[in-house]
Amino acid sequence: MTAAETETSQTSDYELAQKAALGEMGAFEELYQRHNRRVYSLCLRMTGNVSEAEDLAQEVFIQLFRKIGSFRGESAFTTWLHRLTVNQVLMHFRKRGVRMEQTTEDGETPIQIVKGTENPNSMPVVDRIALDKAIVQLPPGYRTVFTLHDIEGHEHEEIARMLGCSVGTSKSQLHKARMKLRGLLRQQKASE
Amino acid sequence: MNCEQCQELIHDLVDGSLSHLDELTLNTHLKQCLDCDSVRQDLTSILSFCQTHRGEYEAPPNEQALWLRIRNVIEAETGSHAQTAAREPSFLGRLMGRTWELSLPQLASLAAAIVLLVSLTTVVGLRRWDGDGSVPNVVPQAQASNINDRIWQRRQVINYWNQRVELNKTRWSPEMRETFDRNLKVIDEAVANSLNELNQNPHDEVSEQMLNESLNDKLALLKEFSDL
Ligand SMILES: [Zn+2]
Numbered sequence: 100m101t102a103a104e105t106e107t108s109q110t111s112d113y114e115l116a117q118k119a120a121l122g123e124m125g126a127f128e129e130l131y132q133r134h135n136r137r138v139y140s141l142c143l144r145m146t147g148n149v150s151e152a153e154d155l156a157q158e159v160f161i162q163l164f165r166k167i168g169s170f171r172g173e174s175a176f177t178t179w180l181h182r183l184t185v186n187q188v189l190m191h192f193r194k195r196g197v198r199m200e201q202t203t204e205d206g207e208t209p210i211q212i213v214k215g216t217e218n219p220n221s222m223p224v225v226d227r228i229a230l231d232k233a234i235v236q237l238p239p240g241y242r243t244v245f246t247l248h249d250i251e252g253h254e255h256e257e258i259a260r261m262l263g264c265s266v267g268t269s270k271s272q273l274h275k276a277r278m279k280l281r282g283l284l285r286q287q288k289a290s291e
Numbered sequence: 292m293n294c295e296q297c298q299e300l301i302h303d304l305v306d307g308s309l310s311h312l313d314e315l316t317l318n319t320h321l322k323q324c325l326d327c328d329s330v331r332q333d334l335t336s337i338l339s340f341c342q343t344h345r346g347e348y349e350a351p352p353n354e355q356a357l358w359l360r361i362r363n364v365i366e367a368e369t370g371s372h373a374q375t376a377a378r379e380p381s382f383l384g385r386l387m388g389r390t391w392e393l394s395l396p397q398l399a400s401l402a403a404a405i406v407l408l409v410s411l412t413t414v415v416g417l418r419r420w421d422g423d424g425s426v427p428n429v430v431p432q433a434q435a436s437n438i439n440d441r442i443w444q445r446r447q448v449i450n451y452w453n454q455r456v457e458l459n460k461t462r463w464s465p466e467m468r469e470t471f472d473r474n475l476k477v478i479d480e481a482v483a484n485s486l487n488e489l490n491q492n493p494h495d496e497v498s499e500q501m502l503n504e505s506l507n508d509k510l511a512l513l514k515e516f517s518d519l
Pocket residue numbers: 293294295297320324326327328
């Protein structure tokens with residue numbers, strides 16, 4: 100690592116944000132390099148679509164540049180950017196008329212496995228590929244709550260605030276999402 | 292405890308938010324019910340996978356290309372701001388030094404624009420955007436903390452450009468008028484939707500952001516057509 104690189108790696112996100120706010124593209128690029136994977140992954144998990152996720156990640160960073168002057172450093176930069184990303188994806192859903200709350204059962208995957216139809220010993224193998232494949236098949240509302248709670252580790256209170264729903268709704272959506280995901284993983288396993 | 296109640300509690304169990312008493316009851320059921328126990332095992336393994344891999348992120352298909360796209364948009368935007376800024380004095384320049392070159396309609400629209408600009412600065416603070424008649428609150432754009440104030444200020448700017456467009460409209464071809472009206476209708480619908488959402492849920496950041504974007508779109512459309 101060169102001296103310049105060491106220097107860059109020691110610069111805080113907040114300092115970079117301040118420089119970027121003054122129009123320093125180099126500082127903004129460094130923020131992009133540090134955070135683009137996190138932003139893209141979140142978009143990908145929430146949308147389940149690579150090109151949508153890329154477009155959204157692009158939009159997030161453009162929005163970030165426009166708003167970076169308003170980052171005051173009271174919260175962690177990652178938290179701030181994360182919120183910006185979630186909002187961007189939620190906006191995208193709303194524009195497309197996607198409902199966040201899944202009230203009726205869609206697809207054929209039963210949420211509750213009927214007694215006696217499964218082999219309790221055949222645990223679904225959870226790996227990255229299987230899980231990603233199953234997440235993609237979840238309805239957007241389930242996918243969002245599952246991503247925010249189980250993957251990203253947010254509390255229901257935060258999710259409810261982000262989605263503009265009640266804590267109870269966030270919980271019930273998560274429970275349904277998990278059961279549906281379990282069904283999908285089991286289906287994958289059975290068809291292997 | 293039936294299976295449905297049990298499976299509801301399993302979520303709290305795997306989240307670690309189950310009371311000791313509920314856990315005892317749940318465990319009794321799980322010992323007797325293979326189906327429910329299998330749900331517990333599956334959810335545990337899904338959650339432990341998620342927790343173990345939290346913070347692992349996937350790179351976009353082409354990180355560098357994505358960066359270049361982002362940079363291009365930003366540079367085009369900041370470039371166009373610089374251009375607008377550069378154009379503004381020439382607009383004033385036309386007013387100050389070359390008025391003899393202006394046609395009568397141009398002069399009239401210019402005069403009207405100035406009148407509007409003056410009335411705009413007087414009107415600011417007299418009324419909020421929603422006309423609730425409360426005490427005026429003049430705040431510079433950057434310091435406006437209240438969303439109503441911010442929206443109201445944006446609307447005043449939009450009104451100014453709207454009036455400019457109205458003055459030009461008489462000269463437009465029917466096709467141009469149709470294009471303008473069609474675009475405006477879509478944007479106005481988006482504005483109305485966001486306002487509706489905000490009325491229902493005043494703290495909804497997403498609606499606020501969407502409203503902001505729609506107002507930006509409207510401003511851009513008006514600015515574009517005000518020159519035509
Ligand atoms: Zn049971």
